[in-house]
Amino acid sequence: MTTGSSNASRAAAGGISTYLGQERALRADRLGAGGLLLSVLAATAPLMVVAGVMPTTFAVMGIVGQPLLFVVLGVVLVLFSVGYAEMSRHVHNAGAFYAYISRGLGGTAGASAALVALAAYSALQVGIYGIFGFEVSNLFATYADVQVAWWIPALAAVAVVGLLGWLKIDVNARLLGVLLVVEVILVVIFDVASIADPAKQGLSLHAFNPDTLTGAGVGTALCFCIAAFTGFEQAPVYAEETSRPHVLVPRVMLLAVGFVTVFFAISSWAYTVATGPSSIVGAAQKQSAGLLFSLTESRLGGAFTDVLHVLFVTGMFAALLSFHNVVARYAFAMGREGLLPRTFGRTTGTSGAPGTGSLLQTVVSAVVVIAFAVADDKPTGDPTAPVLHLFTWLGNIGALGVILLMAAASVSVIVFFARRGAAAAQAWRLVTSALAAVALLVIAGYTVKDFDVLVGAGPDSALSWALPGIIGLALVVGLVQGLLLRSRSPEAHARIGLGNEAFQLDQAAQEAS
Numbered sequence: 001m002t003t004g005s006s007n008a009s010r011a012a013a014g015g016i017s018t019y020l021g022q023e024r025a026l027r028a029d030r031l032g033a034g035g036l037l038l039s040v041l042a043a044t045a046p047l048m049v050v051a052g053v054m055p056t057t058f059a060v061m062g063i064v065g066q067p068l069l070f071v072v073l074g075v076v077l078v079l080f081s082v083g084y085a086e087m088s089r090h091v092h093n094a095g096a097f098y099a100y101i102s103r104g105l106g107g108t109a110g111a112s113a114a115l116v117a118l119a120a121y122s123a124l125q126v127g128i129y130g131i132f133g134f135e136v137s138n139l140f141a142t143y144a145d146v147q148v149a150w151w152i153p154a155l156a157a158v159a160v161v162g163l164l165g166w167l168k169i170d171v172n173a174r175l176l177g178v179l180l181v182v183e184v185i186l187v188v189i190f191d192v193a194s195i196a197d198p199a200k201q202g203l204s205l206h207a208f209n210p211d212t213l214t215g216a217g218v219g220t221a222l223c224f225c226i227a228a229f230t231g232f233e234q235a236p237v238y239a240e241e242t243s244r245p246h247v248l249v250p251r252v253m254l255l256a257v258g259f260v261t262v263f264f265a266i267s268s269w270a271y272t273v274a275t276g277p278s279s280i281v282g283a284a285q286k287q288s289a290g291l292l293f294s295l296t297e298s299r300l301g302g303a304f305t306d307v308l309h310v311l312f313v314t315g316m317f318a319a320l321l322s323f324h325n326v327v328a329r330y331a332f333a334m335g336r337e338g339l340l341p342r343t344f345g346r347t348t349g350t351s352g353a354p355g356t357g358s359l360l361q362t363v364v365s366a367v368v369v370i371a372f373a374v375a376d377d378k379p380t381g382d383p384t385a386p387v388l389h390l391f392t393w394l395g396n397i398g399a400l401g402v403i404l405l406m407a408a409a410s411v412s413v414i415v416f417f418a419r420r421g422a423a424a425a426q427a428w429r430l431v432t433s434a435l436a437a438v439a440l441l442v443i444a445g446y447t448v449k450d451f452d453v454l455v456g457a458g459p460d461s462a463l464s465w466a467l468p469g470i471i472g473l474a475l476v477v478g479l480v481q482g483l484l485l486r487s488r489s490p491e492a493h494a495r496i497g498l499g500n501e502a503f504q505l506d507q508a509a510q511e512a513s
Helices: 002-020 033-043 046-061 066-088 096-105 107-144 151-164 169-196 218-229 232-241 245-275 280-300 302-336 355-375 385-419 427-449 463-488 490-494 500-512
Strands: none
Touching: 033 169, 033 232, 033 245, 033 302, 046 066, 046 107, 046 169, 046 218, 046 245, 046 280, 046 302, 066 096, 066 218, 066 232, 066 245, 066 385, 066 427, 096 107, 096 232, 096 302, 096 385, 107 151, 107 302, 107 355, 107 385, 107 463, 107 490, 151 302, 151 355, 169 245, 169 280, 169 302, 218 245, 218 385, 218 427, 232 245, 232 302, 245 280, 280 302, 302 355, 355 385, 385 427, 385 463, 463 490
16 A cells, blocks of 8 residues: 555656656655654754753743643644644645645635745744854854854854755755754753752752742743744655655654653753752843853863853754755745745755755845844944844744644644545544644734733833734735735636645646647
C-alpha cells in the first residue's frame, strides 16, 4: 500500500516536472524524519527561551508557576496537534496553515490566512535580528573590548541567512541540527546542575502547585509562554520536501510539541530549584536575562558560562534561519496560487529552494533593521532599544498571528472532515480540535487585551492597538483579496490551498483536450 502511494506520488511529481520544468514544485525527498524534526525544533530556539523568555515571565508577571503553565499549554497544543496532524495526511502544501484553512473554510478565508501567516512569521523572524545584534555587540564588548553597533552584526546575519536560504533544505537542516543539539545539551547541563545543587528550599515542587497560578498576570503569562512554543507547528510547511509526508509530518509534529513541553517545564522548574520558589521572582526582576548566566557561573564556572553566551547567539541564528525558510515557503506557495506575483512561485536552480521568496524576506529584514537603526539615537538613546522594541514588538505581533492561525486551523479541521462525511470516524479528533480552538481563542483574547504589558508600553499608548492592528490589517486585506479573486477569477480562487494538486488537474485537463 505504501509502495503504491509512493509510486503514485513520484509519477505525479514527474508529471509536474514535465509540465512545469520543476519550477513550481519544491524538490521531494530532501528531508527525512531527523532533518524535519531538527528544522522544526530550531525555530523554538530553546536556549533563547530559557535565557530570555523564562526570566522575563518570572520578572514581569511575578508568577512562580511558570513550569505548570508550560504543562497546561503543552496539553492545549497536543489537543491542537491531533487534528492538525490528521489534516496533514490529506493536504501536502508548503502554505500549511492557509492551505488547511482553505480546505475547511474556503478560499477567501484561506487568502486571509495566507497574508496573516506571511506577516506573522516574517515578524517573528525579523524581530530576532534585534536581540541577535544586541547580544553579538555585547560579546565584542566583553571579550574583545570593541564597541560595535548592534545593527552591524544584525545586517551581517541578514546577508548570511539570505545566502543560506538559497541552498538545499537538507544542507540547512544539518546546520540547524548541530546548533540545536549543542544548545540543548548545555541547557540540560544547567538543569542537572540546578537539581544537584538546589537552594535552601531544596527540590521543591511548589512551582507545579495550581495555587501558584492566581492573580491578574496569569493570562499575560500564558501569552509569554505560548510564544515559546512557536515553531513546532511548522512541520507541514516542509511536507512537499519529505519522502513520506503522510507519515513523517504528523510524527514529527507530535514529537516536537512533546519534547518542547517537557524540556521547557523542566528547565523553568530548574530555575525555581536553583533560586528557591520564594526567591525566583525577585532574582528575575533583579537580573532579568542575565539570570541564567549568573546561575551557571556560580555552579559550573566561568568557562561554561562563556560557552553558553556564544551558544545563546548561535541558537538565535538557528531560529533566524528556520523562520526564514518558513517565510520563503509561504511566499512560494502564495506565488504558485496567485496570491503573490507568479515569480514567487518558482524554485531556484539545482537547489530546488524557493529563491524569490527567500530574497523577499532578506529585503524585508534589511529594510526593517535599517529603519530601527536609523531610529536608534544612541548614545543618548536607550542602548537596549533593539531588544525592547524590534524584538519585543515584532515577536508579539508574530505570536498573536500564529495563535489566531492555530485557532482557525482547528475550526477548519472540524469543517473539513464534516464535509467529507468523516465526522463520525474522526469524532475524537474533532472534539480535541474544538477544545483547542476555544483555548487558543481565549489566549488570543488575553494577548490583545494585555498587549501593552507584552510590549512594555503604557495602557494609553497607541502601540497597544497599533501593533496588534498589523495582524488585523493583514487579515482584512487578505479577505478583500480573496473576495476580489472570487469575483474576478473564480477558477484561480478555487485553486487556493490546492498546491501541486492544482497543477496535476491542469495537466490532466490539458492531456484530455
